[in-house]
Amino acid sequence: MSTEPFMETSRLEAFYDAIIAIIVTVLVLELPQPAAPTLAAIWALRTSYFAYLISFLVCANLWQYHHIIYNHVEKINTRIIWLNILLMLIFSLIPYLTTFVANNPNSFIPQALYGLDFIIVDIILYIMAKSLLKINEENKDNIIDAFSIRDALYIPLAIFILGFIIAILGYPIAISICCLITILRSIVSSLRA
Structure with a gap:
């Protein structure tokens, strides 16, 4: 039997909400006049x-996804906290990368870094999902339904890879378009649920 101390999710959720709010605020402040x-x-x-x-x-999609997950999770551990901190570290680059892409829409490097940020976030979410399932065994069925790993990770990853291939072939903006397709797909999927 594990003697690892578990924690409630409320402080982590509050931290996450604050970081997302800051990121959204920085995004709008970075828009040029x-x-x-x-x-x-x-x-x-x-x-x-x-x-x-x-x-x-x-930002809205990630906040919603995080909210749905933690609606079914009763306990977290230090690993989950650090995975969320890593997630926020990578995700907090969004305002910087958004400006980089906006200023260089037809350049491969800004587009690739923007898309790579999305891919890394998806990978961290996948690792976090597996870790949450391990420590919340009693609520496993609800958590598995909330995660929908195929929809949340595999399909977006395939779309991002397609965007990278098209970008390498000479159309860098394909990465941003694939990011938009992934997000719109996710929003439509969540509205159906």
């Missing part, structure tokens, strides 16, 4: 708005 109060000046910033939209939806 139009050079003039005209529609043409606003249209000139369309790549910034597109990158912001994707990143905002990613």
Whole structure:
């Protein structure tokens, strides 16, 4: 029998909520102002708005996914806390990478780093899901339903890989488009549930 101390999830959830709120705030503060109060000046910033939209939806989706998971989890341990800290470390790069992509929409490196951030977040979520299942055995069935690992990890990973292949073939913006497709797919899937 394990003597590992378990903790409740409330403080972790509050921390997570605060970090997501900060990331969303930084995202909107990073949006450039139009050079003039005209529609043409606003249209000139369309790549910034597109990158912001994707990143905002990613934040909302990750927050929702985290909320759904922790609705079924009763206890966590130090490993889960550190996985969440690692998740937030990687995820907190979103505002920086959003600006990088917005300023260089047709460059492979910014797009690749943006997509790689998403992939690493998915991998951390997968590891966290497996760890949560181990320590919450009594609630395993509900947790497995909430995780939906195929929908949450495998399908997005396949879409990201497709985006990378298209980007390597000469269309770097394919990575951002694949990120958007993944997020919209996830939102539609959660609304059906």
